Amino acid sequence: MRYSVWALARNALSGHRAWPMAWKNPAPKKHYDVVIIGGGGHGLATAYYLAKRHGVTNVAVLEKGWIGGGNTARNTTIVRANYFLPPNSHFYEHSLKLWEGLTQELNFNLMFSQRGVINLCHSPAELDGFARRYNSNRQNGTDGDMLSMDELRKLVPALDVSPAARFPVVGGVIQRRAGTARHDAVAWGYARAADALGVDIIQNCEVTGLRMDGGAVTGVETTKGEFSAAKVGIAVAGHSGHLAEMAGLRLPIETHLLQAMVSEPIKPFLDHVVSSGAHHVYVSQTDKGELVIGGQLDGYNSFSQRGSFARIEDITAGMLALFPQTRSLRLMRKWAGAVDMTMDGSPIIAKLPVDGLYLNGGWCYGGFKATPAGGWCFAHTIAKDAPHDLNRAYTLERFSRNALINERGAGNRPGLH
Amino acid sequence: MMLITCPFCGPRADTEYVYGAAAGQGYPAPDAQQHELTEYLFLRDNPKGWHRELWVHRHGCGQWVEVERNTLTHEIRQVQALLQHEGKE
Ligand SMILES: Cc1cc2nc3c(=O)[nH]c(=O)nc-3n(C[C@H](O)[C@H](O)[C@H](O)COP(=O)(O)OP(=O)(O)OC[C@H]3O[C@@H](n4cnc5c(N)ncnc54)[C@H](O)[C@@H]3O)c2cc1C
Ligand SMILES: [Zn+2]
Numbered sequence: 001m002r003y004s005v006w007a008l009a010r011n012a013l014s015g016h017r018a019w020p021m022a023w024k025n026p027a028p029k030k031h032y033d034v035v036i037i038g039g040g041g042h043g044l045a046t047a048y049y050l051a052k053r054h055g056v057t058n059v060a061v062l063e064k065g066w067i068g069g070g071n072t073a074r075n076t077t078i079v080r081a082n083y084f085l086p087p088n089s090h091f092y093e094h095s096l097k098l099w100e101g102l103t104q105e106l107n108f109n110l111m112f113s114q115r116g117v118i119n120l121c122h123s124p125a126e127l128d129g130f131a132r133r134y135n136s137n138r139q140n141g142t143d144g145d146m147l148s149m150d151e152l153r154k155l156v157p158a159l160d161v162s163p164a165a166r167f168p169v170v171g172g173v174i175q176r177r178a179g180t181a182r183h184d185a186v187a188w189g190y191a192r193a194a195d196a197l198g199v200d201i202i203q204n205c206e207v208t209g210l211r212m213d214g215g216a217v218t219g220v221e222t223t224k225g226e227f228s229a230a231k232v233g234i235a236v237a238g239h240s241g242h243l244a245e246m247a248g249l250r251l252p253i254e255t256h257l258l259q260a261m262v263s264e265p266i267k268p269f270l271d272h273v274v275s276s277g278a279h280h281v282y283v284s285q286t287d288k289g290e291l292v293i294g295g296q297l298d299g300y301n302s303f304s305q306r307g308s309f310a311r312i313e314d315i316t317a318g319m320l321a322l323f324p325q326t327r328s329l330r331l332m333r334k335w336a337g338a339v340d341m342t343m344d345g346s347p348i349i350a351k352l353p354v355d356g357l358y359l360n361g362g363w364c365y366g367g368f369k370a371t372p373a374g375g376w377c378f379a380h381t382i383a384k385d386a387p388h389d390l391n392r393a394y395t396l397e398r399f400s401r402n403a404l405i406n407e408r409g410a411g412n413r414p415g416l417h
Numbered sequence: 418m419m420l421i422t423c424p425f426c427g428p429r430a431d432t433e434y435v436y437g438a439a440a441g442q443g444y445p446a447p448d449a450q451q452h453e454l455t456e457y458l459f460l461r462d463n464p465k466g467w468h469r470e471l472w473v474h475r476h477g478c479g480q481w482v483e484v485e486r487n488t489l490t491h492e493i494r495q496v497q498a499l500l501q502h503e504g505k506e
Contacts, residue, residue, distance in 0.1 A: 242463075242465060250456070251460065252459035252461070254463050299435070300436040301439070301463065301488050304490065304491055308418060308419075310431070399455055400452065412458050
């Protein structure tokens with residue numbers, strides 16, 4: 001059924017009791033052409049593009065909990081494409097372009113809001129660094145503008161731009177096409193669209209082992225039994241290493257803790273996403289009025305999904321420095337996710353050195369924005385058994401050649417990217 | 418908060434320490450093969466559970482210590498001095 005204002009009116013007449021399920025709850029088949037492990041945004045997008053662009057419809061997405069309940073549900077929903085290095089720049093620009101048409105394509109309101117992402121600069125050197133990065137973005141076909149202090153004051157009147165600020169602001173940059181999207185809607189929209197094309201979405205189904213024969217994957221073992229599959233794609237974010245281990249592989253990935261939190265709702269006071277590297281904090285305001293606040297990793301390996309209070313203090317201190325008037329706000333919720341940090345801070349979308357096995361992972365703290373392009377490229381890689389130009393650089397093998405894609409220049413310290 | 422017992426200073430909050438890296442990577446030999454260098458530099462076990470790792474007591478004695486910590490529960494089982502002091506006081 002197409003969602004539309006007419007459908008809404010029609011269903012209002014029956015008291016909204018007759019809406020069909022957005023996706024079925026099928027009994028698993030014994031064989032699939034492709035099994036995708038992980039029902040987050042990336043796994044569901046992959047299944048959708050496999051069916052939509054490559055005609056591969058005998059596909060199952062196996063999710064150990066409920067779809068979209070992993071990092072997809074935990075992220076701060078920022079979508080941007082202001083990466084410096086060419087492979088990242090092109091990949092994230094492609095993703096942003098897909099986001100721009102996705103609500104229509106999926107017939108599901110993703111609440112994609114291109115409100116603009118502003119990065120504050122607190123020193124002339126930082127401003128120069130951003131000027132270089134944004135010039136390069138423009139050369140690569142992505143938008144990006146420098147902001148004068150006057151423009152900054154106008155766009156973000158709540159920002160403390162006084163010279164007495166903890167780290168005085170000297171300028172900023174904006175990517176106007178960047179913004180936020182509704183996280184759950186992305187998982188649900190892709191799930192509904194994939195289901196309509198014949199994909200089986202199987203929830204409460206944890207993959208516990210990979211079946212191998214002569215160095216090739218032949219299927220998966222799960223809490224709902226065994227399935228055979230010609231190809232298996234892994235899209236499990238922080239659990240990538242765990243799944244790869246089932247095939248005897250080690251990955252250049254460590255799983256780290258990333259926290260975020262929201263305040264109580266207040267009247268509109270922040271129209272953009274505002275981010276400050278010096279304070280390690282970024283803030284945006286939801287349509288409900290809550291401030292969504294995020295910052296850096298807790299700093300050590302963890303699968304606990306439970307962040308430390310020290311980090312909450314850091315993050316909120318940064319927000320208070322930028323927006324002193326938020327000091328009386330109460331926090332409503334905080335949470336943490338297990339993120340898959342690679343050794344160079346860039347993702348892996350590639351065939352693994354085991355036949356029939358593919359990996360989409362290593363999204364670090366920034367894979368929500370990559371959901372459309374990640375699924376798009378992963379579907380291509382699985383269907384064609386070869387990467388698309390956009391993910392050709394995102395191999396696992398780049399680490400053996402030291403051909404790193406290291407935006408931050410932070411070395412082999414996943415926690416620092 | 419995690420309480421990490423420094424062998425030199427005693428129990429201190431994790432905020433006094435900075436996390437380094439997974440322990441026991443073993444330094445590669447001078448004539449190591451490419452794949453050994455790759456393993457040393459980039460590949461990690463990343464276990465769900467007990468993990469041996471290096472922390473530095475940055476806001477304390479400044480020494481590196483090896484900590485055995487559970488990545489699911491944050492429980493700490495053992496902390497050891499990384500370098501043996503050789504008679505220097
Ligand atoms: C606090 C926080 C803030 C963030 N903020 C941003 C942001 O502002 N912008 C941005 O772009 N990114 C952000 N991210 C990163 C982003 O959330 C992730 O990179 C992205 O959502 C990853 O999507 P995914 O589909 O790969 O993973 P997930 O949504 O985690 O999906 C993986 C799924 O695999 C399932 N799974 C795991 N193991 C198994 C198994 N054995 N069998 C079956 N299923 C399994 C899990 O249950 C899970 O549902 C943030 C992350 C966190 C934690
Ligand atoms: Zn000490």
